[in-house]
Amino acid sequence: MASLTIRKLDDDLKQQLRLRAARNGRSMEDEARQLLKSAAGESSEMAAPARPTAPPPSALPATAERTATVPSANGRRIVLIIGGGIAAYKSLDLIRRLRERGAKVRVIMTQAAQQFVTPLAASALAGEAAFTDLFDPASEFDVGHIRLARDTDLVIVAPATADLMAKMAHGLAGDLATAVLLATNAPVLIAPAMNPAMWRHKATQRNLARLAADGVVTVGPNAGEMAESGESGTGRMAEPLEIAAAATALLGSVLPATPGPLAGKRVLVTSGPTHEPIDPVRYIANRSSGKQGHAIAEAAAKAGADVILISGPVNVPDPPGVTVIKIESARDMLAAVQAALPVDVAVLAAAVADWRVAHEGAQKMKKTGKGTPELTLVENPDILATIAKSKTNRPALVIGFAAETETVIEHAKAKLARKGCDWIVANDVSPQTGIMGGDRNTVHLITQDGVESWPPLSKTDVAAQLVARIGKAFSSEVGTGSR
Numbered sequence: 001m002a003s004l005t006i007r008k009l010d011d012d013l014k015q016q017l018r019l020r021a022a023r024n025g026r027s028m029e030d031e032a033r034q035l036l037k038s039a040a041g042e043s044s045e046m047a048a049p050a051r052p053t054a055p056p057p058s059a060l061p062a063t064a065e066r067t068a069t070v071p072s073a074n075g076r077r078i079v080l081i082i083g084g085g086i087a088a089y090k091s092l093d094l095i096r097r098l099r100e101r102g103a104k105v106r107v108i109m110t111q112a113a114q115q116f117v118t119p120l121a122a123s124a125l126a127g128e129a130a131f132t133d134l135f136d137p138a139s140e141f142d143v144g145h146i147r148l149a150r151d152t153d154l155v156i157v158a159p160a161t162a163d164l165m166a167k168m169a170h171g172l173a174g175d176l177a178t179a180v181l182l183a184t185n186a187p188v189l190i191a192p193a194m195n196p197a198m199w200r201h202k203a204t205q206r207n208l209a210r211l212a213a214d215g216v217v218t219v220g221p222n223a224g225e226m227a228e229s230g231e232s233g234t235g236r237m238a239e240p241l242e243i244a245a246a247a248t249a250l251l252g253s254v255l256p257a258t259p260g261p262l263a264g265k266r267v268l269v270t271s272g273p274t275h276e277p278i279d280p281v282r283y284i285a286n287r288s289s290g291k292q293g294h295a296i297a298e299a300a301a302k303a304g305a306d307v308i309l310i311s312g313p314v315n316v317p318d319p320p321g322v323t324v325i326k327i328e329s330a331r332d333m334l335a336a337v338q339a340a341l342p343v344d345v346a347v348l349a350a351a352v353a354d355w356r357v358a359h360e361g362a363q364k365m366k367k368t369g370k371g372t373p374e375l376t377l378v379e380n381p382d383i384l385a386t387i388a389k390s391k392t393n394r395p396a397l398v399i400g401f402a403a404e405t406e407t408v409i410e411h412a413k414a415k416l417a418r419k420g421c422d423w424i425v426a427n428d429v430s431p432q433t434g435i436m437g438g439d440r441n442t443v444h445l446i447t448q449d450g451v452e453s454w455p456p457l458s459k460t461d462v463a464a465q466l467v468a469r470i471g472k473a474f475s476s477e478v479g480t481g482s483r
């Protein structure tokens with residue numbers, strides 16, 4: 001077949017061809033050839049559905065881009081890691097495609113990537129400086145690799161070189177890109193790109209299988225001509241539009257693409273216990289698992305809120321799409337809560353220790369043989385009361401919890417009045433209920449309008465129901481004020 005000059009097509013046609021080619025994982029030239037072939041009746045290709053390009057299919061909903069409209073990644077935060085391969089130049093276009101879809105893109109470039117494209121070009125397209133160095137004091141103080149890893153809804157690695165994939169599969173963290181990949185809880189999408197022999201190599205396939213088992217989603221690589229002249233096979237990076245489609249599909253499966261009932265609201269949640277140090281090795285704590293507070297943070301994020309979760313030491317994973325700040329003591333928690341204000345809603349679900357020791361030992365307390373030590377306790381600040389009674393920056397809706405072991409509703413009502421919050425979620429935490437540390441909860445929601453007793457539910461369902469109530473309160477602007 002004669003050679004094709006795509007450049008000479010008009011812009012509209014070119015755009016349509018680009019989208020079609022991206023969907024089918026072909027170069028624009030190959031796509032045009034297929035179209036011509038099918039028009040000439042040589043093939044039924046034109047009617048064939050788009051070839052799936054983002055394995056494993058089970059990880060992505062079937063809603064990947066199928067039309068020329070731009071699907072939304074509105075407000076989603078994406079970290080794009082550019083690896084060192086010739087396909088890095090396509091990642092510049094990917095930045096543009098992701099931003100077109102409303103995503104906020106932060107770019108990290110490996111050392112090798114900078115041999116192919118410059119941080120300046122990536123920064124210009126992303127609208128903020130690209131990150132390049134794990135030990136750059138400016139960015140470490142400003143953002144820091146842990147925050148880069150946490151404050152994101154999705155991490156994309158494009159191109160994912162054989163070297164990067166191997167490092168990811170083995171959990172190496174020697175540079176900024178790999179440290180972020182190891183620290184993130186967000187879903188990870190990789191777009192491999194390498195020479196076909198490297199792609200076929202058992203080591204790469206082993207690493208790919210390992211990454212798939214770890215939940216990493218892959219888009220591409222596609223078959224076609226390689227940058228090296230005369231080489232062809234599977235190893236070309238997926239086209240930017242394919243990667244953008246896989247990204248929006250993946251985001252859609254994690255977070256809703258349409259604005260939820262709490263879209264535009266800032267929600268603060270506290271969760272877990274606090275640890276109050278006695279000396280460097282001992283502390284006062286309680287049995288709170290953080291399951292309920294974390295579930296509320298996750299439900300609020302799913303409802304579209306911008307969520308900050310301030311958590312004491314827990315063994316539950318960070319919820320996706322949530323900014324998590326980890327603290328130990330009640331005083332640290334209060335400081336973190338105050339620093340997070342202003343917010344629209346505060347849900348203070350943490351089981352804050354009521355007391356701490358008056359004098360924390362600088363060294364481990366030793367047995368002296370002269371009797372047992374006496375610990376003097378002092379009361380911790382009441383975070384809920386401080387926030388609910390604050391004259392400045394009081395959230396529109398302040399929700400407390402009440403952990404009780406007897407006369408639950410009476411005690412909780414008294415707490416509501418004493419602490420000045422708007423709603424209280426009361427639960428019976430007596431050991432026989434199994435609520436503290438368990439997966440289920442039986443709660444009473446106490447508001448100015450009265451008491452609602454909910455049936456026994458999973459903590460996830462309690463969270464969903466509470467978030468739905470919060471959404472309703474904001475939509476009708478009622479029931480949020482006790483003042």
Ligand code: CTP
Pocket residue numbers: 270330348349350351352353354380381382383384385399400401402403404415
């Ligand atoms: N709380 C708080 N700061 C504290 C103690 C409690 O913010 N120092 C908050 C909890 O996060 C919860 C509510 O207050 O939302 C009630 O906590 P709970 O442990 O049930 O009550 P206490 O205030 O500790 O009162 P008591 O121990 O007397 O029941």
